[in-house]
Amino acid sequence: MSETTIFGTNPIIKNIYTADPAPMVYGDTLYLYTTHDEDELENDFYTMKDWRCFSTKDMVNWTDHGAIFSLDDIAWADSRAWAPQAVERNGKYYLYCPVHKTNGGMAIAVGISDSPTGPFKDLGHPLVDEGDWNDIDPTVFIDDDGQAYLYFGNPELRYVLLNEDMISYDRELGVVKIPMTEESFAKGSHDTGTTYGEGPWFYKREGLYYMVYAAFGLGKQNEHLAYSTSISPTGPWVYGGVLMTEEGGVFTNHPGICDFKGHSYLFYHTGELPGGSLFHRSVCVAEFNYNEDGTINVIDKCNKVAMIK
Numbered sequence: 001m002s003e004t005t006i007f008g009t010n011p012i013i014k015n016i017y018t019a020d021p022a023p024m025v026y027g028d029t030l031y032l033y034t035t036h037d038e039d040e041l042e043n044d045f046y047t048m049k050d051w052r053c054f055s056t057k058d059m060v061n062w063t064d065h066g067a068i069f070s071l072d073d074i075a076w077a078d079s080r081a082w083a084p085q086a087v088e089r090n091g092k093y094y095l096y097c098p099v100h101k102t103n104g105g106m107a108i109a110v111g112i113s114d115s116p117t118g119p120f121k122d123l124g125h126p127l128v129d130e131g132d133w134n135d136i137d138p139t140v141f142i143d144d145d146g147q148a149y150l151y152f153g154n155p156e157l158r159y160v161l162l163n164e165d166m167i168s169y170d171r172e173l174g175v176v177k178i179p180m181t182e183e184s185f186a187k188g189s190h191d192t193g194t195t196y197g198e199g200p201w202f203y204k205r206e207g208l209y210y211m212v213y214a215a216f217g218l219g220k221q222n223e224h225l226a227y228s229t230s231i232s233p234t235g236p237w238v239y240g241g242v243l244m245t246e247e248g249g250v251f252t253n254h255p256g257i258c259d260f261k262g263h264s265y266l267f268y269h270t271g272e273l274p275g276g277s278l279f280h281r282s283v284c285v286a287e288f289n290y291n292e293d294g295t296i297n298v299i300d301k302c303n304k305v306a307m308i309k
Contacts, residue, residue: 007304008060011272011282018052019281020083021267023258024116030260031055031116032267033086033095037280046279048081051097053117060307068118069095069111076125077109078102083137083199083254094166095120096138096150106135108152110167123167128152128160130175139202149233154198155191156180159234184228184237190216195226199254208294209233212243212255222246223253225268227296244268244299251278261308264288266299
């Protein structure tokens with residue numbers, strides 16, 4: 001890089017606590033959807049009430065679009081505005097969000113908007129509601145043939161086949177549970193005996209499907225990031241390795257990966273901002289490269305990312 005290279009510094013957002021980054025590239029802009037850790041905790045637990053959106057055209061200068069969807073917009077939910085992901089289809093934008101259903105378990109809500117920066121309007125009922133606690137951290141991907149997939153889950157990885165309207169799914173097939181095997185996710189310390197924990201991020205690159213996720217290694221208390229791959233969108237999955245190690249100052253991590261203007265980026269979160277903690281996290285980003293065979297080496301946490309000219 002030349003001496004005139006301009007860098008942005010991590011964490012990306014410095015005025016509030018953010019976590020669970022979900023990038024979406026549309027046109028010449030990268031939109032980043034995040035959760036928001038409130039400054040004041042309630043019941044000494046994650047206190048999260050809305051979702052935020054930021055955008056950039058160069059990876060250094062970010063525009064804050066504020067709160068674009070919140071628990072106040074979802075009449076049937078009462079707490080836990082957790083990790084979202086957005087996608088565009090047919091001129092509409094869909095934001096998939098896990099929330100706590102009033103008098104129920106976790107469920108997946110859908111916000112709909114005519115703009116990537118919202119505001120989003122609630123579908124009016126849960127998209128996925130199995131009555132348990134597994135329905136969190138949705139990741140959405142539309143394949144080349146037009147079929148859309150919504151993966152989600154902790155401690156199990158599950159998926160549904162979304163219909164073209166993006167607000168309903170194939171009820172005949174229903175919710176499909178992925179076999180939680182060591183071949184797919186390696187031996188680990190989470191509830192299924194594998195490393196898979198939560199926070200799946202599903203995408204496709206050069207014919208290979210990737211499932212990146214927050215993971216628990218044997219004897220480890222904090223989450224690292226790992227990945228698995230498949231030649232099919234529904235598996236079987238083959239464990240690929242560690243993507244980012246546990247160090248970061250917080251119990252959780254959450255991946256978001258995209259290609260933008262010829263560069264590949266991993267978004268993640270740490271506790272690096274002043275006052276950072278288990279419940280006060282901060283979104284960061286690192287540029288990385290794929291190996292020729294599609295594998296990914298361990299990505300280091302970094303302090304800065306170069307501007308795209």
